[in-house]
Amino acid sequence: MDQRIEFVEQRKIAFELNGQATTCDIDPRVTLGDFLRHQLGKTGTHYGCEHGVCGACTVLVDGRSMRSCLQLCGQVDGRKVTTVEGLANTDGSLGILQQAFQDRHALQCGYCTPGMLTTLTEFLRTNPGPSEVEVRDAISGNICRCTGYQAIVEAALLAAARMRGEPDPVFGVVTAHSIESDSPSDSTVGARYVGKPVKRTEDPALLKGEGQFVDDIHLPGTLHCCFVRSSHAHARIKHVDKQAAEAVPGVRHVWTFAELDEAHRRPLPVLAPTHMLTEPRMWSPLASDEVCYVGEAIAVVLAESRYIAEDAANLVQIDYEVLPVASDITKIFDPDAPRAHSDVPTNLLLDMPFAFGDVDSAFARAAHVVKREIFHHRGTAHPMECRATLARLDGATGELTVWNSGQAPHLERRLLAQALGYDEAKIRVIMPDVGGAFGPKGIAYPEELVVASAALKLGVPVKWTEDRREHFLCITQERDQLWNLEMALDKDGKILGVRGSVVHDNGAYVPWGIVVPIIAVTSSLGPYVVPAFDVKLKVASTNMVPTTPVRGAGRPKAVFAMERMLDAAADQLGLARLEIRRRNFVQPDQLPYKTGLIFRDGSPMVYDSGDYPQTQEKAVELAGLDAFRARQEGAHAQQRYLGIGFANYVEGCGLGPYEGAEVTLQNDGRIHLDVGGAGAQGQGMKTIFAQIAADQLGVEMDAITVVVGDTSRLAMGIGTFASRITVNAGNAVHIACGKLAGKIRGLAAHALRVPLDQIEIVRGAARVRGQPDKALPLGQIARISYGIAGFTLPDGLDAGMTVTHYFSPRASVYANGTAFAEVEVDIGTGYVKVLRYGVAHDCGTVINPMLVEGQVIGAISHGIGNTLLERHGYDENAQPLATNFAEFLLPTALDMPSHIEMAHLVSPSPNNPLGVKGAGEGGTIPASAAIVSAIEDALSRWSIRFDETPVLPEMIFDRLHAAGAYSDAALDTP
Ligand code: FES
Ligand code: FES
Structure with a gap:
């Protein structure tokens, strides 16, 4: 393959950007989106696909929406460009459409939002009184993976009404219904914020294009990575010729496994290890001699720009010996089936029974037996932001900072430390704004290991931003499972027992161990009484992308299987489908x-x-x-x-083991709340934690600064997945803030010389009940608690106003x-x-x-x-x-x-x-x-x-x- 790289002379263009005359030297082959983001710093414009389908990159050119991934920067010469940064009012407040987005909760991760806003800006200008269907049609070229669009449509209709000077329209109503419970929940006692539809504190920045996603972070001297990936699902690597790539101007290094630092060649650890797996295999940072799925990384090019790295990666030649492929899960355990890894005797990773009750007797007594084969396909999460990671070594302190678009900062830190053999205390992982995740971003990937390894070895920042094609090839997937089930029922349609088997395709490696298939089988019982159960789970290794949790994590397949069985049973027994459920x-x-x-x-x-x-x-x-x-x-x-x-x-969730929160009352009376173990990907966690903290502490939400997704202060954390953060971190915040409130009241009682039970905290001050003028502002309490140099603290008072609590659900x-x-x-x-x-x-x-x-x-x-x-x-x-x-x-x-x-x-x-x-x-x-x-x-x-x-x-x-x-x-x- 003879691919030449042509470098084009720079040229000058002049255009108007968000109302400002702008003149720039450009490389004409750079896309408009890259130009805006990386040369002009307008990072509110995002890339979600690079091939013109997702709409995330939409900007306005002469008032018309354009996909900036499909335009070259030279095409805006002499024209007017508006990005999301140009949509706010001149005083910096949100424009009408932006405000409607916040009011209707029309954004979650915020990654698609700039494209939605620019698209709708043009649409509403030409259609001031749109119908719901017209709004849907207008945004049908913009993909949002978070919101389900309903709130975006409502926001557009709300903005249109406000622009016309009409009252806000009324949208659909959600009904709330409380079930009698004697549980000890204390969350709503005296709540001002908990339980209320509080607007998100995260939104204004995201709506103005001021969010900070990993690829938005620019560090001087950064080298950019492009990975050379396997074109075969299973092959031996005979030779890698990287000469042509190394000769490209601007390329600094082309590394294969052999060129990685010797200490950095370990495979990534399994996140949930278990001795039950027979032949588990894990990724190496780069494949050494065998590739086991299409897209597995074989080499990395490090260059001065991503464009150069991508061009050079195309010049790397790989000589393969193609091996037989293991992919058909209906034959995966046959003795003569190809092996997913050439050095393993079997593709069987796990053979595990799940059983209780007397199934044989259930089937012997059954009036009806229903039998089905049920298949759930592979899919993946496809958050609109692909993966991205950036690493920088501080040469003076040895601290390695890793910015990562992920879900679990502390787990990422631990896995990187183990794989790199680097002091965990010297690694800081930051997960800034994350453009959706939904499960697959919850693990550490080989590319992240390579980026961190390169930063350590070279001493310069190193960045990798995944493109959508790589995301299709490489991010973990889920759902491929084949269920063969039989259900025994009595004459009235009551379940007597369930038996059968499940084959789970785990792909080539086992990053999450076997959590997905275990969740799947255990979730299959649903809300039903199943007196006897015997289902055998077999987990297979295949030459496809590894599987890990994707939104629902095994449960959608389980529910699909059980509900299909009940529908089949109802049909067979002549019962209504709802009725058979009522009976069970x-x-x-x-x-x-x-x-x-x-x-x-x-x-x-x-x-x-x-x-x-x-x-x-x-x-x-x-x-x-x-x-x-x-x-x-x-x-x-x-x-x-x-x-x-x-x-x-029924969804088992809120899994432990713990999550932590550290809350500090500062000298200025503000609250600093660190929930760094929680990675945030659009769920609005900062808002939720602030709601909980504000109620516990008797302060306004805007007096609280919340930090999430950062390992720098909290020693331990697990991460955001399995619908666990509100349970674990929410309760950690609740308890930590409750304890801090106790400290505040204790100090106030001491200072005001009244019994503790007479102190209440109201709107930023601790005061004596019934005597609002006898009060101490919280800032003053903080200053007292930090003491005066050389003096002894009063009896019974701990130093400072910081409380850390780790909550472990029982x-x-x-x-x-x-x-x-x-x-x-x-x-x-x-x-x-x-x-x-x-x-x-x-x-x-x-x-x-x-x-x-x-x-x-x-x-x-x-x-x-x-x-x-x-x-x-x-x-x-x-x-x-x-x-x-x-x-x-x-x-x-x-x-x-x-x-x-x-x-x-x-x-x-x-x-x-x-x-x-x-x-x-x-x-x-x-x-x-x-x-x-x-x-x-x-x-x-x-x-x-x-x-x-x-x-x-x-x-x-x-x-x-x-x-x-x-x-x-x-x-x-x-
Ligand atoms: S349409 Fe341009 S990034 Fe997707
Ligand atoms: S809010 Fe639309 S992709 Fe996240």
């Missing part, structure tokens, strides 16, 4: 309910609180089932096929919910439109209902995508079939129903003081089961079943064809 629910008076399995936290699964029958009834009410059936019948007469489906789930908590989906199937095209969707859910105490609703709706859109659009297919050679957003479809605003209905049921968990449970994944977990059930309902006249996801249009078309739906007679009959 764990009843409220059975709680706490021991399922019989050991959960992923290593403890018996004990459902803590909730009312499963009531949750389902609430969802039925939201769905308006009777009205739907009438609608369905009317549509049917016009040969339109509507269907409705329901699905239940057990996991179990959220639950019921989802319904109403769909229309176009039998002419196979297209499924989700017309309505709703969920009744219970995540315990709700700290901020607006944020919970945002999380749930976003997770629902993820579930809709998983069910109807998203497929990471591989061919028989394990070559990926989708490497861009044109081949792999994410849901757009047009794929979502116009409104998602929601009811909160609140049964606080007795397992933690706040009574909270997780909420970030519940929307995804039942979606496939509900939607597929609805599709079957729509097509019930042909008795078509789908026991796999995704259900793509061609599959529907083929099944209908096989069922004779397109025969003349069938088409004539309504």
